Amino acid sequence: MAVPAFASVRPSKPDLAVFISGVTSMGLEMLAMRTLAPEFGNHIYTVGGILTVLLAALSLGYWQGGKRAAVATNRQMSWLMLATAAYVGVVVFASDILLTYTSTLALPARYASLPAVIVLFGPPTYLLGFISPYAAELSKKEGTGEASGHVYALGTIGSIVGSGATTFVFIPALSIDGIGLLFGLMLVGTALILIVPELPRRPTAASVLVALALVGAAAGGPALFDIDHRGEVVYETQTPYQQLEVIDNGGERTMYLDGAQHSALDLDQPDRHVFTYTKYFHLPMLMSDDIEDVDRVLFIGGGGYTGPQDFADQYNATVDVVEIDPSVTDAAEEYFGLEDPEQSDDINVHATDGRQFLQRTDETYDVIVLDAYKKEQVPFHLTTVEFMELVSDRLADDGRFHANVISAPNGPAAEFYRAQYRTVQEAFPDAYSFRTSDSNNVQNIEIVATNDDTAFDEAELEARNDARAETMGVDLGSAIDNRLDEPNTDDAPVLRDDRGEVDSLLDPMLGQRYVIEESADDGGGGTEADTEPAEPSAAITADSNHGARATLVG
Template structure:
C-alpha cells in the first residue's frame, strides 16, 4: 500500500470495531494496574495476575466469538460494544467497593488480587474478544487467512495506540474515572457508527442510556468514609497514585495507598515517623559533623528528611526523586522550597549517581516500598557505585522495610550481605520492639570503623545533635545471621522472591508522641484500624500496634 492509497483508505465498519476493541482492551489493561495496585500493591503478582486475567478473558472471547461468528452482523457487534460500555460504567462506579470486598477473601497474598481482576476486568475483556472473529467473518477479504491476518493486524495496531495513549497521555493528565468515561464514550460512539446510516430506535435509546450511566458513574460513586482523614489532594502520576491526607494536625503523603511521609502541621519540628529520626545516625559515624558538606537523599517523598537535614546542618542537600509530581506535592503541601542548599533532581537514583561527578559525605537511600523495591537499587553493583560517590570517610544509610527475623527478614539479610560486599562495616537498627515488618535502618561506612554501642552512645552525648539517638542506639541489632542469604546482583533478579514472605503481613511504623519529638507513640501500620482491645499492652511492654490501611 503506497502513501496515496493509505491516505485514501477508509476502514469498513468491522475494521473500525476491531481497531476500537484493540484500543479499549489494552487501555483497560493498563488502567487495571492503577485501579488494583492501591489496594493490593504494585508488585509482580498484581501485574502478572492482571495480564493473566486479560489474556484468558480475550482467549475465551475469541473462542466463543469464533463459534458464533457465522451469520454475525454489525448490529450484533454494536450490542457487544454497548454491553462492554455498561460494564465500564460498573468499573468506574463500584471498583472501590469491589476491591474492598475482594480483599477480605482468604487467599494467599500473591493471589489476593486475582478475584478483583477477574470481576472488574474479565467480563469487558471477554466481550471485546468477540469482536475480532465477528469482524473476520464480515471482512471483505477474499481468503480466510487474509481476512484473519487483516483483522488481527488492525486489532494489534489499536492495542498499541491504546497502550501508548493510556500510559503516556491519559494517566498523567486525567483521573481514573475520566479515562474510564473516555473509553466508555468511545465504545458507545463506535456502536452507533456500526448501525448507521439507518439507526433504529432501540440501539439509539440504548446508546443514550449507556451514556447517561457512564456520566453518572464518573460524576458520582459510592460514598465511603475514609478512615485516614480528609483527602486534600489526589492525583494519578506517571508512576503511582498520589494522595495527601490530613488527619487532625498530621498531614500524610500516601503513594499507591502506602504512607511515605508525614508532618505535624502544629509542630513542624516533630518527627511524626520514628524512623526519620534514625536518618541522623550517619552523623554519629562521621569523623566530625562540621565536615559534612554534601548530603544526597535518593527518594524524596514529602522531603521530610532532606528538609530536616537542611535545617539542622551546614550542608548542601541534593534530592533525587523520580516522580516530578511527588516533588510538586512536597512544595504545595510539605513546605518544600528549593534554595542554594536544597536542590531536587528528577532522575532515577542510579542514573543520577552514574552521571554525577559530585562526591557526598552522606547518602541516604529512602526509595524502598514494602511490596515493591527498585531492584537496580539493591544490587552489589549499585552499592559499589554508592561507595564510589562517597567520600573516603563517607556514610551510607539505607531504609530497608523488612522484619528483623523470621521468613519476612529474607530481604533484610540479603540487603545487608550485599552491602557488606561494598562497605567495610555495616550496622543495623530496628525501629520497633515488635518482630513485625518495620523500617530497619542499615548504616554502612566507607572505611573501617568498628563502632560499639558504647562508642555511638559517647558520640551521641558529645555531639548534641538536634535529635537524641539513645533509643536508636539501644535498638542496634547484632550482625545479621543471614550468611546463606543471596548476594543481589544485576544479573540475578531475586528481590521479588525475597519479598514474598512479607506479602499481606502487618507493616509497623512507629510514631512519636504528638507533644514531643523524642517520645515514642503507638506504632502505626500501613493498613486498617486499631487492633482489638485484647491486644493492648501494659506500659512496660512495647508500644501498641494499630493497623490503618496500606491499600
C-alpha cells in the first residue's frame, strides 16, 4: 500500500518544471532589485518598474504558452529552460554594459530604470511564463480545473521558495553573479531531467554548452568594466540590505552603499573631515549649554563611523550607534579605523532599526544624530512626526537633535526639506537649518532641533564657536555663515505614519545633481560647485576656487 501512495504524490517532470520556474522567476525578480539599485536607486519607481515589467512579461508568456500548449512536450520545456538559462548567462556577463547604455537614454528620471528592466529581465521571465500552461497541458490530473489549480499551487510554492531563499540565504552569502550562476545551473539541471533517460544528443550538448557559458560568464565580464573610474576597489560585497563597496582614490577612502558615497577617510590625515557635512555634526555641541554635561550621544546610521569616532575622540561621552547592517560595521572596523565595538569603552553598536531601538531603550540622550537618509532612499518611518516625538522623548530636557537631510535648499527639489523641517517643528520648540553648499543643487542640509526654547541668533552662535572651536576640534564658522532662513512651510505637509508621502516629495530630486562638499583642510568650509546639468548617474569631481572640492553625483 505504501508504494502506490508514494507514487501518487511523487512529482512528475512537468511538476518539477513548474516548481523550478517559480523559484527562478521570483529569484530573478529579487535579483533585479539588487542589480538595478546601484545605477537607478532603490526607490519606489525602480521597485514598481521591476514589478510592472516582470508581471507583464510573465503574463505575455502565459498567453503565448497557452496558445501553443496543445503541442507541448517535455522536450520543448527543456529547450525553454535552456533558453532561459542562456539569457541568464547574458545578464551575468553583460549587465554592466547594458545598465550603462540603458541609463543614458533620454527618459524622465522616474522611468529611467524601465529599459534596463525590460532588456535584462524581461526575456527570461517571458520564457518562464510558457512553462505553466505547458505543464497544465501535460498534467495527468483529471479535468482542466484540477490541472490548473495544481500548476498554480506548485508555481506559487516555487515563488515562495525562490523569494525566501534569495532574500535570506543567497543575497547574504553570494555575489549577484554567483546567484545568477546558481539560477542558470538550476535551469540547466531541470532541462536535463526533463529529457532523461533518453538524453537526445542536441539538447544534451546544448545543456553542456550553456552550463559552460554560465560558468565563463560568472568568471569574468568584459575587460572594459574591470576598470572602476572611481578608484581602486579594495572591498565589495552584497549585504542583506545593499551593495557595499570600499574604494581608494588617491589618498582618500570612500564607502559606497548602493553606488552612493556615504563616508570618506583621508588615509594621510585620518582626523580630517573629508566631507563637509560631518563637521556640521558638531552643531548640537555648539548649541549645548555646557559640552562637559554631554554624557550620552546616539547616532542613528553608522556608515564608516567617521562621525561616531570623531565624537568619541573629542568629547568625554559614551556614543551609541544604531547601524542596521552588520556588514557596514564590519567594513568600518576593517577599513575605517573603528575599534572592535566589543572591546571599546566609548562606542556601543546596536544592529537594529533606529526607530525600534528608540522604542525599546530606556536611555536618555543629550544628543541624537540621524544619519540614515540617502538621496533617493529615505526610510519614511524615520521622517514622521511620530518618530520625531519619540526622539524628543528620548532626549534630555535640554537635548539636541541633528538630522542630515538630503534635499535642495529651495525650489521644486526642496519639497522634502520643507516637509521635514515642518515635521521637526511639530515635535521641537526650536529648529535651525544649515546648507553645506553655496549652490542650489541637492545637497546635505543639516537640521538641528532643540528640546527647549533657545532662539539662537548668529552672533551668539559665533561667540560660542570662538570659545569652543578648540574643544570641539572643528571651526564651525562656515556652518554658521551657511545658516538658512526658516523655510516657507505653509504648503508643506506634516509627515505622518499613516500617510506615505515621502516618495512623492523625493520625486523632484530624481535625476538632479547631488553635491557633497569636500573640505581641503579641517578648518575649511563648503564652496559653490559647478551647476551645469549632468548626465544621469554620472559622478564628477570639480576643483573649486577656494581650496575645496565638491563631489557632484547626478
